[in-house]
Amino acid sequence: MVRLSHEVPTNDLAANLCNRLPSAASAPLRLWGMGVMATLRDVAREAGVSVATASRAINGLGNVTGPTRDAVLAAVKKLNFVPHSGARSLTRRKTDTIGVILPDLFGEFFSEIIRGIDLVAHESGMHLLLGNMHGSAHETAAAVASMRGRVDGLLLMPPDMKPELLAGHLDPALPTVLLNYDASPLDLPFVAVDNYHGAYAMTEALLDRGARQVVHIAGPKHNRDARDRQRGFVDAMARIAKERSPVILPGDFSEEAGQEAARLLIQGQLPADAVFASNDLMAVGCIQQLGEAGISVPRDVMVAGFDDIPLSRHISPALTTMQVKIDRLGSTAMMMLLRLLRGETLGAASGNVLTPTLIARGTTAGPVGLAAVTKALAAKEQEAP
Amino acid sequence: MVRLSHEVPTNDLAANLCNRLPSAASAPLRLWGMGVMATLRDVAREAGVSVATASRAINGLGNVTGPTRDAVLAAVKKLNFVPHSGARSLTRRKTDTIGVILPDLFGEFFSEIIRGIDLVAHESGMHLLLGNMHGSAHETAAAVASMRGRVDGLLLMPPDMKPELLAGHLDPALPTVLLNYDASPLDLPFVAVDNYHGAYAMTEALLDRGARQVVHIAGPKHNRDARDRQRGFVDAMARIAKERSPVILPGDFSEEAGQEAARLLIQGQLPADAVFASNDLMAVGCIQQLGEAGISVPRDVMVAGFDDIPLSRHISPALTTMQVKIDRLGSTAMMMLLRLLRGETLGAASGNVLTPTLIARGTTAGPVGLAAVTKALAAKEQEAP
DNA sequence: CAGATCAATGCAACCGGTTACATGAGATGC
DNA sequence: GCATCTCATGTAACCGGTTGCATTGATCTG
Structure with a gap:
């Protein structure tokens, strides 16, 4: 590594500052920690x-x-x-900061949410204080508590938490918007993805496409998104394919879970001709494993996911999925929070439900070819609203 | 889409919550704004x-x-x-928060950095205040300034900024660690990826693998990572393949830039048998476009990237790349910052350089088959340090 | 039992700003 | 020329905690 020598613009300034202090005795090597601002x-x-x-x-x-x-x-x-923003916010009773508490920080999903939030927050000169509940409910309580006096409002995403439990931890004096969580029981405004209807539509589309037996790979048991998607699947099956009982394999949103499900399918000789995974990552894992077993997607079995992560477009064949505009989730929530901060009154009635969009790609293209399916699925989509 | 009516578990629970409040008389619809903490x-x-x-x-x-x-x-x-944490931090002169200022928030790269930072920060009970300079230098100054009084330390990643310019904006009283930025001239501690040697190694590996003419797709001109990678490429070519002058195509780290480069390659009839893109996304775009033109990777031309984004493993053939452990970048920086906060003295000499690892995959597997190449490249890797 | 020791507690001055209210000088009106 | 108004400026009380120092009452010591 090359070491360039050139004057550091530190010392003259440091000297100035030091001289102004009563004790100008010993000049320290480093200013940090002195806090002589x-x-x-x-x-x-x-x-x-x-x-x-x-x-x-x-x-x-x-x-x-x-x-x-x-x-x-x-x-x-x-x-x-x-x-000194800290001192200023004490008297102004305004921190120009909003707290964002997410279950964890893995993957594109969360970076997209944060980006969406930041986009709106930045326009209004707001800062983002990141809290991470690292999965546990106990930590959520701590995270929420530690936000007091630091933020003007809260964006909270507690996917695995029961409303009753959550209620006890929230500060009723702090404007809060819930992310991806239908908070009707709490009468808090929220933004959520319509997982139920998205899953319903996808199941319907698969059946429509000619699938006789659709298998669902579920997400984590206590995760609301996963549960809603599963409900959508079950209801669609019950309504459209009454005679066939829905098959549900366990999963946890990980790629490995998708592979595991595929192995179960292969070993168990399940008579499936379509797989609907609760998220894209599992769908990808499933496809990969099916491929290794010599089962062709989509000729032998169709596969669909949920989320439309960037990866979905790039695998081959490309993955059919329900597109969720994740950044919109963040930006919408942030906009609602801003309205709340402006003094508007928003309850659960102001909940904002984002409808996912069906994106038909190669993994559901049957022998008839991709183009036809895309058309059929698009038509299906059209007739909905 | 079919809209099913199904009961929402709303009202009973909401009622429960209300009953638990002390003033059952004139239940206010909303507590917010009262601020009666x-x-x-x-x-x-x-x-x-x-x-x-x-x-x-x-x-x-x-x-x-x-x-x-x-x-x-x-x-x-x-x-x-x-x-009230705000008031507390005023007297304690300690906020238990560190500021993280990143150029933007797009993509996996930043979410991984943040995750790495959070991992360490969380262990020490520190919070993360996110600042976003949205590209411009002016905003960087504003972002840094607005951190005063809010944070105990700063993690800063200013990829496009000149050291001299940066120096003027930094607060010498605030412990700061630079991310992915060799800050020797500023005498600030930093964590960086060894882009130069990574690119050098990759170029060497491609030539070693039998490539006669390697073309480099560059990143943004004023981006330090991109420049270092380009230097590594140029130097490796100069040293190993003296007779051949290095060809460099412009790019900006976007998938489209990779596609554009591929088009140039095809139209221009450049005699390339290997492409080394400055990042994975461009490599992916390039491969996709080459494929559309009927050019086979790796048979007709080998392709390599840099970063090892998750996508790289999943495209087919899988992408050979230099793996950068991005979360390590964040966690290492955070650990250094913690040491700084503990009163240790760290200068640029404490800079931490992370060496990327060569991951050989399908896109550089020649006719001889993947296994042989992997082995060859691995051997190459071994002999390096 | 007087005087020293010590732990528990209260008082008040901070931290670094903001802002209601007081002050006082200059401009204006009659 | 005197009362009044205006407006720039200063004084001091906040915001909501923390903490050095004084105070108090109890226990200990000789």
């Missing part, structure tokens, strides 16, 4: 005005003469003053 | 002690009698008191 008092003294005037000048409030303002701003520049 | 003063009054004692009891400091402590804790529970 200029305060508003310093600025006021430097400019020869009171703190009140300095504060007004800096915040561009009225009632400050031109020369006074200039003097203050000059002092600000000279001392390199940056207002 | 209990303060330490309230707790002290309720428990019949002074605020000082209440504070000590709550924080578990010594010098508090059993009965007193119990009274305070009872009051805490009764009033549902949660300490």
